[in-house]
Amino acid sequence: MGCQQQDNLQQLQQDFAEALHYRPSPVSKRVAAGRLAPEQRIQIYRNNFIISLSEVLEATYPCCKAVVGDECFAQLARQHVLTLPLKEGNVTDYGDHFVETISSQTPVIEAVPYIAxxxxxxxxxxxxxxxxxxxxxxxxxxxxxxxxxxxxxxxxxxxxxxxxxxxxxxxxxxxxxxxxxxxxxxxxxxxxxxxxxxxxxxxxxxxxxxxxxxxxxxxxxxxxxxxxxxxxxxxxxxxxxxxxxxxxxxxxxxxxxx
Incomplete structure (x- = not known):
C-alpha cells in the first residue's frame, strides 16, 4: 500500500470514528446511498458501537450496575463511550476513567454517594x-x-x-x-x-x-x-x-x- 493510500485510509478511519461519537465528520459523503440514507447507515454502526462498549463496561462494573439499575447504568455507559473513545481494537483496558465519568454526574453522586x-x-x-x-x-x-x-x-x-x-x-x-x-x-x-x-x-x-x-x-x-x-x-x-x-x-x- 502506497503512502498516499495509507494516509487516505487513516483519514477515513479517523472520520468514521468521529462520526461514531456524534462529532462533525465528512464520512457520510463517502457512504454509498441505498435503501437507507448515509446518516441512517452510520447510525446503525453508531448504535452497535455504543452497545458493544457498554457491554464491556457492564462486565467490568457489575456491582455498580446492580446498585444504580439498568437504565441509569446505560446512560452512564453511553456518556463514557461518547466522551472517551476507544483508541485501539483491544478492549481489555477499556473502562479506565469510568470513575471520572460517574463523578461528573452530580445527580448520580448525590443519590448514591459511594458509587464512584x-x-x-x-x-x-x-x-x-x-x-x-x-x-x-x-x-x-x-x-x-x-x-x-x-x-x-x-x-x-x-x-x-x-x-x-x-x-x-x-x-x-x-x-x-x-x-x-x-x-x-x-x-x-x-x-x-x-x-x-x-x-x-x-x-x-x-x-x-x-x-x-x-x-x-x-x-x-x-x-x-x-x-x-x-x-x-x-x-x-x-x-x-x-x-x-x-x-x-x-x-x-x-x-x-x-
Missing part, C-alpha cells in the same frame, strides 16, 4: 484479574527470629501485585454483599479501606483500615517497621495472617537471612 468508590474498587478488581494468581505464603517460621532488639530494623516484603485505597464508604463490604448476593443493611457513611489481590482461590477483597493500607505502603517502599506508628503496627498481625507479605528482611544471619 465502588467503581474504583471494581476497576482495581479488573486490573488484579489480569495478573497471575498470587500463590505466595508467609514464612511463619521466620517469626521465631524476631526479637525486641531487631524488630525496628526489619522490613516486610509485600506479596505483589496488590491494590489498595481508602474510602469514606464501606465499599469493600458492599462489594462482598453484592457478589455473594447477601444484601443486608449497613451504614454507608462508615469509612473503610480496601485491599485487593488475585489469589488462587479467586479474587480477594479485604475490608480494612487506613492504618493497614498505610503500613502496606510503607512496606512497599522498603521502609523498616521502626518507621511505622502504633496504629499501623496494630494491623501487622492481621496483614500477616492474610498472607500479604512474602518474607522478612533484616533478620540475623542464619537459615532465613537475606
Amino acid at each position: 468508590d465502588l467503581a474504583r474498587l471494581e476497576w482495581l478488581v479488573d486490573r488484579a484479574s489480569q495478573h497471575v494468581a498470587n500463590a505466595s505464603h508467609f514464612p511463619f517460621e521466620q517469626l521465631a527470629l524476631i526479637t525486641e532488639d531487631n524488630f525496628s530494623q526489619l522490613a516486610l516484603e509485600v506479596a505483589e501485585p496488590v491494590y489498595f485505597f481508602d474510602s469514606e464508604h464501606p465499599v469493600a463490604s458492599l462489594w462482598q454483599m453484592i457478589t455473594s448476593d447477601q444484601i443486608e443493611s449497613m451504614d454507608i457513611t462508615r469509612p473503610e479501606s480496601v485491599i485487593i489481590q488475585h489469589r488462587q482461590q479467586g479474587m480477594k477483597v479485604i475490608a480494612t483500615t487506613p492504618s493497614a493500607t498505610e503500613l502496606l505502603r510503607l512496606c512497599q517502599q522498603g521502609q523498616p517497621l521502626g518507621e511505622a506508628d502504633d496504629s499501623m503496627l496494630t494491623q501487622l498481625s492481621e496483614l500477616v495472617q492474610q498472607h500479604l507479605f512474602t518474607r522478612i528482611h533484616g533478620l540475623p544471619e542464619g537459615e532465613y537471612a537475606d
